[in-house]
Amino acid sequence: MKLLVPVKRVIDYNVKPRVKSDQTGVDLANVKMSMNPFCEIAVEEAVRMKEKGLAEEVVVVSIGPAQAQETIRTALAIGADRGILVQSDADPQPLEVAKLLKAVAEAEAPDMIIMGKQAIDGDNNAVGQMLAALLDWPQATFASKIEPMDKVVRVTREVDGGLQTLELDLPAVVTVDLRLNEPRYASLPNIMKAKKKVIDVKSVDDYGGLGAGHIAVPKVTEPARRVAGVKVENAAELVAKLKTEAGVL
Amino acid sequence: MAVLVVADHDNHSLKDNTHKTVTAARALSSDVDILVAGAGVAEVAAQAAKIDGVRKVLTAQSDALGAGIAEAMAACVLPLMSAYDAVLVAATSAGKNFAPRVAAKLDAAPISEIIQVIDADTFVRPIYAGNALETVKSTDAKKVITVRASAFKAAGEGGAAPIEMVDPGAGAPHTRFISDEIAKSDRPELAGAKIVVSGGRAMGSAEEFHRVIEPLADKLGAAVGASRAAVDAGYAPNDYQVGQTGKVVAPQLYVAIGISGAIQHLAGMKDSKVIVAINKDADAPIFQVADYGLVADYKTAVPELMAALTAAGK
Numbered sequence: 001m002k003l004l005v006p007v008k009r010v011i012d013y014n015v016k017p018r019v020k021s022d023q024t025g026v027d028l029a030n031v032k033m034s035m036n037p038f039c040e041i042a043v044e045e046a047v048r049m050k051e052k053g054l055a056e057e058v059v060v061v062s063i064g065p066a067q068a069q070e071t072i073r074t075a076l077a078i079g080a081d082r083g084i085l086v087q088s089d090a091d092p093q094p095l096e097v098a099k100l101l102k103a104v105a106e107a108e109a110p111d112m113i114i115m116g117k118q119a120i121d122g123d124n125n126a127v128g129q130m131l132a133a134l135l136d137w138p139q140a141t142f143a144s145k146i147e148p149m150d151k152v153v154r155v156t157r158e159v160d161g162g163l164q165t166l167e168l169d170l171p172a173v174v175t176v177d178l179r180l181n182e183p184r185y186a187s188l189p190n191i192m193k194a195k196k197k198v199i200d201v202k203s204v205d206d207y208g209g210l211g212a213g214h215i216a217v218p219k220v221t222e223p224a225r226r227v228a229g230v231k232v233e234n235a236a237e238l239v240a241k242l243k244t245e246a247g248v249l
Numbered sequence: 250m251a252v253l254v255v256a257d258h259d260n261h262s263l264k265d266n267t268h269k270t271v272t273a274a275r276a277l278s279s280d281v282d283i284l285v286a287g288a289g290v291a292e293v294a295a296q297a298a299k300i301d302g303v304r305k306v307l308t309a310q311s312d313a314l315g316a317g318i319a320e321a322m323a324a325c326v327l328p329l330m331s332a333y334d335a336v337l338v339a340a341t342s343a344g345k346n347f348a349p350r351v352a353a354k355l356d357a358a359p360i361s362e363i364i365q366v367i368d369a370d371t372f373v374r375p376i377y378a379g380n381a382l383e384t385v386k387s388t389d390a391k392k393v394i395t396v397r398a399s400a401f402k403a404a405g406e407g408g409a410a411p412i413e414m415v416d417p418g419a420g421a422p423h424t425r426f427i428s429d430e431i432a433k434s435d436r437p438e439l440a441g442a443k444i445v446v447s448g449g450r451a452m453g454s455a456e457e458f459h460r461v462i463e464p465l466a467d468k469l470g471a472a473v474g475a476s477r478a479a480v481d482a483g484y485a486p487n488d489y490q491v492g493q494t495g496k497v498v499a500p501q502l503y504v505a506i507g508i509s510g511a512i513q514h515l516a517g518m519k520d521s522k523v524i525v526a527i528n529k530d531a532d533a534p535i536f537q538v539a540d541y542g543l544v545a546d547y548k549t550a551v552p553e554l555m556a557a558l559t560a561a562g563k
Contacts (some may be wrong), residue, residue, distance in 0.1 A: 001261055009428050011377070013513075015267075016380065016512055017377040017381060018540065019380075019381045026376070026377055026380075026381050028501070031533050038494075066529060066532065069485055084319045093358055094349075094358065094359065094361070095352070095353065095357075095358045097357075098353060106356070118494075120377070120378065121376065121377055122376055122494065123362065123375065123376050123378065123493065124349075124359065124361045124373040125345050125349075125361060125363065126348075126349035126352070126359045126361060127349075128273040128408070129319065129345075129346065129347070129348075129349035129350045129353070130350065130352060130353035130359070131353075132319075132350065132354035133323065133349070133350040133351075133354050134353050135350075137423070138320060138421065138423040139319050139320070139346075139350070139424075140424075141319070141342075141345070141346050142346075142463075144487065147350045154427065158342065158344045158487045158488065159317075159433045159488070160341050160343065160438075160440070160488060161259075161432060161438075161488055162429065162430045162432045162486075162488060163429070163430040163431075164306045164316070164317075164426075164428070164429050164430075164432075165427040165428045165429075166316075166424055166425065166426060166427060167424070167425040167427050168320065168423060168424050168425075169423040169424075172423070177482070177487065177494075178477070178487065178490075178494055179480070179481070180395065180482065180485050183455070213358065214357065214358035214388050214389050215358045215360070215384070215385050215386065215388070216383055216386045216388070217383055217384065217386075218371075218384050218386055219383075220376070220381050220382065220384070221378060221382050221384070222380075222381065222382070223375070223379060223380070223381070223382050225536075226538045227525075227540075228536060228537045228538065228539065229327055229524075229539060229540035229541055229542065230540075230542070231536075231541075231542045231543070231544060231545075232542065232543050234543070234545075234553065235543065235550055235553035235554040235556070235557040236553070236556065236557045236560070237290075238525065238541055238543055238562050239557040239558055239560075239563075240561075241541055242523070242525070242541070243501065243561060245352045246502075246522075246523045246540065246541075248501045248502040248523050249469075249501075249558075249561070249563065
């Protein structure tokens with residue numbers, strides 16, 4: 001089985017984003033960037049499938065600026081086999097990303113695409129579903145367990161109220177949730193090995209070009225800030241305040 | 250213009266998210282229809298027909314729709330879209346699952362988790378875990394929108410919209426439903442609860458989480474939530490998770506116990522009306538958003554809180 005894993009370079013999970021004063025977006029200059037945490041889980045899962053002998057090849061693809069090569073290199077250090085960078089400084093919108101990934105999937109012909117359920121910058125939670133739709137493949141979102149079998153895959157999904165298990169014909173798109181696995185830290189030897197692995201740098205035109213986005217963003221603003229309230233001394237005071245002052249009991 | 254709302258339900262009862270999504274839809278158009286897609290949903294459709302300001306209710310039934318399989322949902326919604334300019338869906342795990350699939354098939358850019366409707370083309374949505382708000386203007390003729398239900402008031406009831414059957418579509422030829430494991434609970438649902446009691450990593454174990462958080466929640470008639478750290482550590486199931494990567498809630502009262510208040514957790518609860526934090530670390534970031542903070546070990550504070558609630562007649 002061949003696996004394709006799309007990954008995205010985003011602001012590091014632990015960094016608090018700052019809105020630019022001119023309201024054009026979030027300030028990413030001199031900010032630590034990392035692989036989107038959900039993408040990391042997807043890479044880890046694909047590599048585990050390879051280590052178990054369930055997959056032969058893990059190909060990682062990223063759409064983004066030249067620096068996204070570092071993100072791909074991180075995935076190669078976890079254990080992916082090779083990378084593709086579809087270079088674009090345009091920060092394509094999710095629908096455009098899905099269209100480019102469709103073209104990559106058609107060129108690579110994977111049996112399964114495993115990817116994060118959402119990127120922690122745009123928080124759209126949409127690309128995997130759109131990619132599946134454009135390819136006319138079945139999809140399973142929010143996976144907490146992935147069991148590949150002969151020509152099918154069983155996926156347990158995190159849904160409201162519990163879990164749902166689906167069986168999909170391959171090829172299929174699976175998006176991963178937090179509890180699927182805990183990604184490893186790449187070892188130094190594997191980081192060194194990853195430097196020798198191949199990253200193909202392509203342009204968006206190699207995959208059908210970048211369409212005009214369907215969404216304009218007139219402004220990005222800071223949300224209203226909540227102000228800290230008061231400290232209470234004990235539980236009795238807390239209950240009294242909730243009852244009389246806040247009126248929520 | 251006419252707008253379609255796809256109902257949020259579990260085949261037995263209609264969820265309040267639907268009423269809230271109708272409010273968002275009414276901000277776009279006065280012609281709002283509801284689609285109830287599922288299996289055995291006559292009762293759900295009857296409930297949807299009572300929502301104020303709804304023109305008509307469409308029902309579509311098949312086993313694949315009953316399981317909420319994305320391909321089936323998209324195949325059901327797509328042909329209906331010739332009659333609508335927008336489709337709105339609550340941003341639940343079910344809604345997020347199929348809405349982008351509909352969008353891609355319409356060649357429309359999905360607009361995720363709106364919290365405000367500015368006009369028929371312009372919406373506000375949180376990005377970066379709610380650390381920024383993005384105003385987006387869509388150029389698509391047909392829009393596919395998911396709605397953060399907690400940001401909208403629920404539409405009232407008192408209507409009597411007619412109910413029509415529509416074609417359920419081609420189903421999901423490449424996906425088979427295997428099983429469901431839905432936890433049965435008498436507690437209110439997290440997303441719509443008036444009070445939420447959440448526990449964090451400080452609980453230390455699943456047993457402790459059950460022992461401390463659940464009785465307090467039951468005393469308050471509250472839903473139970475958890476921080477991502479507590480979920481990651483296996484103290485609570487993932488559908489309890491409040492935060493950027495879990496559920497976004499905005500109850501009247503949110504009680505955070507042993508939760509430090511990581512950015513990603515705050516994203517899920519900072520729009521609550523009143524926030525209470527109990528944490529032994531006085532510097533925990535949760536106190537920066539809490540209306541009432543109690544610096545104390547939950548091990549002593551929660552029993553005292555239980556006693557104080559009893560004394561107050563709760």
